[in-house]
Amino acid sequence: MIEARPVPVRKARSMSWSSREGRSLIHQLVAIAAVLALIALLVRNTLTNMRLRGIQSGYDFLLQPFGFDISETLIPYTLASNYWTAFAIGMSNTLRVAIIGIVLATLLGTLIGIGRFSPNLILRKICYAYVEFFRNVPIYLQLLIWYLVFTEMLPDFESAWQQGSFFLSKNGLSMPWPVWELGHTLGLLGLLAGLAAGWVLARRARRHFELTGEPRPALRIVLGLMLAAAVLGWLAGGAPTGWNLPAKGDFQVEGGAALTPEFLALLLGLVFYTAAFIAEVVRSGIASVSLGQHEAAASLGLNKRQSMRLVVLPQALRVIIPPLTSQYLNLTKNSSLAVAIGYPELVSIANTTLNQTGRAIEALSIVMLAYLTLSLLTSALMNWFNASAAIRER
Template identity: 75%
Template structure:
């Protein structure tokens, strides 16, 4: 047998040079794609040019210069300082903030409710199982538009008037909305929020290390309680470092409205509750189908290891079901964000409502709708990117 030093190195195969030629299949494919892209660009350019020419012939103004002009209308609910002389830029920023306020809170609540209902479909309790089934079948089969109108009627017609409002302590509920205490925001609250965010990072690192220890040794550490303790503890440390402010702005009943504190309008409550209950019904079915995709052998293997039913669901079943749950869950998050545009039917000043007012005042239909399209496209792409990242993290790693 010849020694390794006597063995000649096998020559490396020469790399094929890519040639863009009509005779090669790869070359024709590239040419077809270039022609298709140029055709689409040309069609869009022709459409834009013809549209601008027709608008000029009819004396219709175009452009985005109107964004620096005063909006001229009052906005009922805003997170940004606003006056009637504020510009259209400010109005669109308010609409986007209101859309985000509904979308972010709605996604969190819909995920919690949908997950609980989806897991409840497998409850050993007959009543819980049937109630979860009835919830899913009812809310997902009633059109969301109709649900929003029903909730809006509840908050504006069924609830008592301001003179007969419901009061529990410093909490007030009436046709005017829901008012509740709110802390006076000082340095302590800012440091508490920063400490809470650091606690989230610390809890994530602890959970990751606990999972690695469980995979190596089988020893299970309490993750939920420790993570919650880290978040709350670091928030308290930040609050104490900021002087431990404990001043609250308490709502007080005035002559015509509730003063001080914080409040949410009936329009926001109707939109939020309608979107959460509707979307949670679909999320519950996604969770149920994800759990059903895990083979029965996994349940039996978890039981043979001495895991309780709750431990089996949390440690064995749900981690494997995530790879089935996450992709359709992303679609439901996108649907909830886009369905928030139906708020125009109940008078909530979100992005589409601001765009409609802008269109009626300025006649800049294309410009107003293009802003709406750009905002929703950006929100959808960000949501998809975050969910794709989470999907990659939750995927089962092959060994």
């Protein structure tokens, strides 16, 4: 005879002052109300003081033409463009340096972090010296040094260092760039489609490895899919082959694509500085994996490279990803220091805007909202990646 298990009786929640849950809820509501009241008081006093001093407020200035020149932009504008366009240009410049910087800093930091475990003594010491030097010199000072390198130590454009169609001088780096046509757009879309298909295959290969212990060459297949899809898209668009090549003009190197000294100084400063911290994050993550895991990988016949890629790094990711997210956020926020070297990112545009319009609170609030949005999106993406990379118990 099977005895029926008693069903646990849930206690009804009481929201009265006599219950613990009720008092906790009331305390939280009171705290939230106090914070909202303080914010409302500050806003009211600020608006009152601004009105007494004859200072205009509001965001209507965003529809007015900004009327100043921006040295570097990915978004076309005219003198009649409004402040919305100016802030969009600043945001695009911030995203440009942040995205490229995150990719390069991750690659460099990972290599240096792994190099800290190299059996080669010289390589280990070089990686150690790199980390200790770059993370202990303030980022602001590093940006100024890189800016001086590109603006004072490089030759003028008449004596620019030339390697093929690449020119490096005080005016920046000039390089060939394809004449953009439909084939390039379709090739880029094919590359993204191949990347998505490769990601699905990589997940299946990882799941197969977790179930059977047999590795599959996922990296080669992913790269092959990306290359094949990109080439097919390029061929479907007419296989364009035109290039815009830079050449020396009367006053500067003309044609091609150009990276300004300000952008290069900011990018290299952020990459070298952040990579030092990422290297320590990677080193600590690898060091957290027990020696028994290395020995188990060796007993399975895996060499050191396979052991690092298939055994050590997947386990180290759960330690690496959370602090790595902080470094990505720091790199994005440190890009605001570009105002010191004249790169027109978001803070630089905001400073010029508030000097012209006097809308300091409004301009700064836009900057705060932009950086808050970027930080939350970065955190959400990294949290998703952290959840997908977590080791699941069988």
